[in-house]
Amino acid sequence: MAMNSALQKKVLESFIEIIRKTSVDLPGDVVDAIQSGRKQEPEDSRGKYAMCIIEKNIDLARVKSQPLCQDTGSILFFVHYPRKLDGEVLGKLIRKAVVQATKKGYLRQNSVDSLTGKNNGTNVGPGTPTLHLEPWSKEFFDIRLILKGGGCENVGAQYSLPDSRIGAGRDLAGVKKCLLDAVQQAQGKGCGPGVLGVTIGGDRATGYLHTKEQFLRKMNDKNKIPALAQLETEVLAEANQLGIGPMGFGGKTTLMGVKIGALNRVPASFFVSVSYMCWAYRRQGAKVSIKGDIQKWLY
Amino acid sequence: MIQLEAPFTEEKIRSLKVGDMVEISGIVYTGRDAVHKWLHEGHEPPVSLKDAIIYHCGPVVMKKKGKWVVTAAGPTTSTREEPYQADIIEKHGLRAVIGKGGMGEKTRQACEKFGCVYLHAVGGAAQVLAESIQEVENVYLLEKFGSPEAIWQLRVKSFPVVVTIDAHGRSLHKEIEAESAQKLNSLMTSIKK
Numbered sequence: 001m002a003m004n005s006a007l008q009k010k011v012l013e014s015f016i017e018i019i020r021k022t023s024v025d026l027p028g029d030v031v032d033a034i035q036s037g038r039k040q041e042p043e044d045s046r047g048k049y050a051m052c053i054i055e056k057n058i059d060l061a062r063v064k065s066q067p068l069c070q071d072t073g074s075i076l077f078f079v080h081y082p083r084k085l086d087g088e089v090l091g092k093l094i095r096k097a098v099v100q101a102t103k104k105g106y107l108r109q110n111s112v113d114s115l116t117g118k119n120n121g122t123n124v125g126p127g128t129p130t131l132h133l134e135p136w137s138k139e140f141f142d143i144r145l146i147l148k149g150g151g152c153e154n155v156g157a158q159y160s161l162p163d164s165r166i167g168a169g170r171d172l173a174g175v176k177k178c179l180l181d182a183v184q185q186a187q188g189k190g191c192g193p194g195v196l197g198v199t200i201g202g203d204r205a206t207g208y209l210h211t212k213e214q215f216l217r218k219m220n221d222k223n224k225i226p227a228l229a230q231l232e233t234e235v236l237a238e239a240n241q242l243g244i245g246p247m248g249f250g251g252k253t254t255l256m257g258v259k260i261g262a263l264n265r266v267p268a269s270f271f272v273s274v275s276y277m278c279w280a281y282r283r284q285g286a287k288v289s290i291k292g293d294i295q296k297w298l299y
Numbered sequence: 300m301i302q303l304e305a306p307f308t309e310e311k312i313r314s315l316k317v318g319d320m321v322e323i324s325g326i327v328y329t330g331r332d333a334v335h336k337w338l339h340e341g342h343e344p345p346v347s348l349k350d351a352i353i354y355h356c357g358p359v360v361m362k363k364k365g366k367w368v369v370t371a372a373g374p375t376t377s378t379r380e381e382p383y384q385a386d387i388i389e390k391h392g393l394r395a396v397i398g399k400g401g402m403g404e405k406t407r408q409a410c411e412k413f414g415c416v417y418l419h420a421v422g423g424a425a426q427v428l429a430e431s432i433q434e435v436e437n438v439y440l441l442e443k444f445g446s447p448e449a450i451w452q453l454r455v456k457s458f459p460v461v462v463t464i465d466a467h468g469r470s471l472h473k474e475i476e477a478e479s480a481q482k483l484n485s486l487m488t489s490i491k492k
């Protein structure tokens with residue numbers, strides 16, 4: 001079905017609002033995790049100091065409707081849309097929304113031509129924003145957005161098991177070694193306390209992609225696969241014994257969450273892909289009606 | 300909480316220790332990649348950096364009613380300036396460097412030798428840090444380097460940081476790295492199949 005211009009306008013507005021909210025307002029489950037992190041840190045400690053500043057920043061950004069962090073990051077959209085609508089038109093609308101949100105200052109001019117170093121100031125170019133569009137049979141849109149900063153993206157890591165440096169074999173014990181190693185390596189960079197998105201298996205590309213999808217999960221959800229649920233709990237507890245703490249200042253809250261998924265692999269490969277999300281964990285989502293109105297926020 | 304107020308004398312700077320939580324009031328100058336490289340090439344700064352504080356930050360600055368206003372001012376990663384920082388501390392007499400992520404051996408040594416400290420701001424806290432900027436007093440090299448890379452002269456009040464490299468040779472980054480490496484080692488050996 002063609003999208004008439006009234007519908008296009010509505011959908012565009014909804015996308016801009018989703019971008020705004022994602023950039024200025026952290027989801028409640030993340031704010032809760034940050035709060036409990038703050039409570040864990042001892043009085044008068046540097047860790048507590050950092051967490052208090054982080055919380056104050058979250059409140060200020062929301063009130064001022066200004067980006068929480070000046071690095072508004074990579075723009076990752078995950079969209080389901082009613083099958084009868086035109087996906088190509090939708091893709092164009094999302095890009096348009098990104099350009100307009102950038103003009104309004106919700107997004108920084110953050111997309112640079114890798115060959116020339118030029119920035120056209122729109123955030124739209126080859127590979128940016130990243131759109132995952134899937135048609136479905138339902139009569140509404142499910143639109144989710146993650147903004148992921150560069151500092152934390154830089155500390156992601158991919159391991160190919162077996163890995164003799166850290167003594168990791170092709171089993172869950174080996175996976176755990178990779179994750180603890182990645183956290184120790186990331187310290188001080190990537191603005192902790194953070195959250196790990198992890199994929200066991202897949203290939204080098206799908207592995208990393210799936211780590212980003214893990215960030216769509218709520219902080220307090222439970223993995224449906226018992227072995228992974230257990231691994232998540234263990235890695236979280238053990239990583240928090242490393243003493244790295246908020247911002248790498250030392251302390252108890254090094255990680256706030258671990259989210260792990262598994263994909264099938266070819267027999268020859270066993271990848272463990274790790275993405276690190278900083279405390280500025282910008283994720284929002286909305287159910288949008290077929291008329292283009294935001295009906296419900298998803299986080 | 301320690302209040303660090305201008306003028307930033309060597310004595311005040313040397314009294315700071317790794318781990319101190321500090322609030323800065325006075326002037327700080329922003330400077331990131333372009334400025335550091337340019338100073339390192341031997342150019343004279345357009346404003347004296349003697350006893351000054353340099354901030355690794357590319358702020359978002361807007362002109363409102365004819366006045367510059369900073370709308371976001373979080374720190375950027377400092378290690379990119381590691382090749383230049385020590386020389387600039389020595390040559391221009393910097394008293395403090397603000398950034399995030401810490402700096403390396405050369406900078407640590409320069410801090411000890413010349414009486415300088417590294418102050419870690421909270422990464423990503425763009426709004427809190429912007430709030431503590433009272434006024435944009437001046438801007439230098441704006442034409443040459445563009446807004447994020449220019450030298451912005453900012454008057455700050457109670458700008459929150461933690462001392463992570465002091466003027467006595469200590470580095471919190473080095474210490475936490477060593478401790479966490481040791482802990483990692485013992486965790487790794489206790490992981491059972």
Ligand code: SF4
Binds near residue numbers: 073151190373422
């Ligand atoms: S890592 Fe996150 S909080 Fe830190 S500067 Fe980047 S986007 Fe901001």
